Amino acid sequence: MMNMFRSGLNVCCLALGKRLSSTFAGESALPSNLLIPPNLVEVQRRLRPLPTDSVPVLHKCEAEIARHLRPRQAWLESLRSRGEDQLGVVELHPDVFAVHPRIDILHAVEVWQRNFKRISHAKVKSRAEVSGGGKKPWAQKGSGRARHGSIRSPLWRGGGISHGPRGPTSYYYMLPMKVRVMGLKVALTSKLAQDYLHVVDNLEMPTPDPEFLLDIVRHRQWGESVLFVDANEAFPENLLQAAAGLKMVNVLPAIGLNVHSMLKHESLVLTLDAVKFLEKKLLWHDSRFTPLYPFRLPYSDFP
């Protein structure tokens, strides 16, 4: 732990600069206003050469892609063994996995997710609620003391609080549906752009051993925390048993995918079914009418 701090800012900058100068030829390595956290751990990802024979495209996007955009590609991997991580290539829709990186929307959706469920139960008694204090403690004039009307006024020790938190307060608010959808798209885009998105054909595992799962995660350099997402809620037993004891590996159905979970886990592993489900659901919002009545009521082409 101390080694990270001792390495210092200069070494970190040099390492980052070396990586960036290779990608952006001709430009300076690092922008001058870049803030680097002092405990940044640089994990050197190994670059593997592409296979010499043609790579099969195992899944194409079902929805139409705009003519000026090209689909993004990701390797199709498998959890069956440690080495099965280049089965083929999967095409991802650019309107879900390559949108404009709106970090402000990502922040807004993350803050909304934290706060809309919050009910703060803090409550203090005001001068009306503190027991006692109905009687004037002494006469208005003549006693020589300051004039007071009740022993529970906010001026008094033991008196009520004048402007304290009053009762359960709700912090509920809803962001527009399209903003929340855009947040999911931006999060998926960011994961893909940072090489933290992996696509798996299914979540079948040969053993329920957590060590096997951790070995795969470490070997394929997926990061410290991994989120497995499948389209339906029926997960294979082996994966559930393996992930049950692990703190850093979690499993989630695709309807539960949210920006907070994606930001919390370093790496996101989607099954092919989950990719199809997410593309279908998120692309529907791009070409839908504004609702005449809530979507939970029946429409002719909405399930």
Added chain:
Amino acid sequence: MGPRRDLPARSLGSNMSASVVNMLTRMCATIKPAYVWLSPVGVVPSAMGRLRMASSSTAEQKSAVVESTEEYKYVERLIPPTKIPTPPLHDGPAPSGWRPPSAVTPDLPYMVRRSRLHNVPVYTDLTHGNRKTTLLRKIEGDIWALENDVKEYLVQLTGKIPLTQVNEVTMSIRIKGHFDKELKEWLLEKGF
């Protein structure tokens, strides 16, 4: 008098709680044997008996009603869709003046997409009662190149360089003054 057996509990009014309804139905169950005992004597039947006779006649009337689900198609065709349809193909402009985007994407460093209802995304705004601006949205690619082209075009039109604001986060350009018709025409000529 207890509640009628043939009516569901809900129709008795929302004020009646479930426990009260349960109590009343249990009371009905206890009253029933009394009716059965009275009937052979020929005594005027109790209130429950009168109710029983009324319910049997309505059951006969109900059997004359025919249930059919074939007319539901008249309801189904009224339920609206959610997806915006793609516009039909026209030869040239549509009768309303609408023109589709060109089949070939223009060879420019930027792209302006259509709105979800297939229109050109140029909007006017009027704030403070007198401040006119035009907003050009849904831009992708090199936004500064588009801003240069917009400025060149509007300089030819008006004679003075328009004030513009480029928002790189939302990828939109705001121009001082109302130029929506001109910019829509210009973008359609470009093929967006």
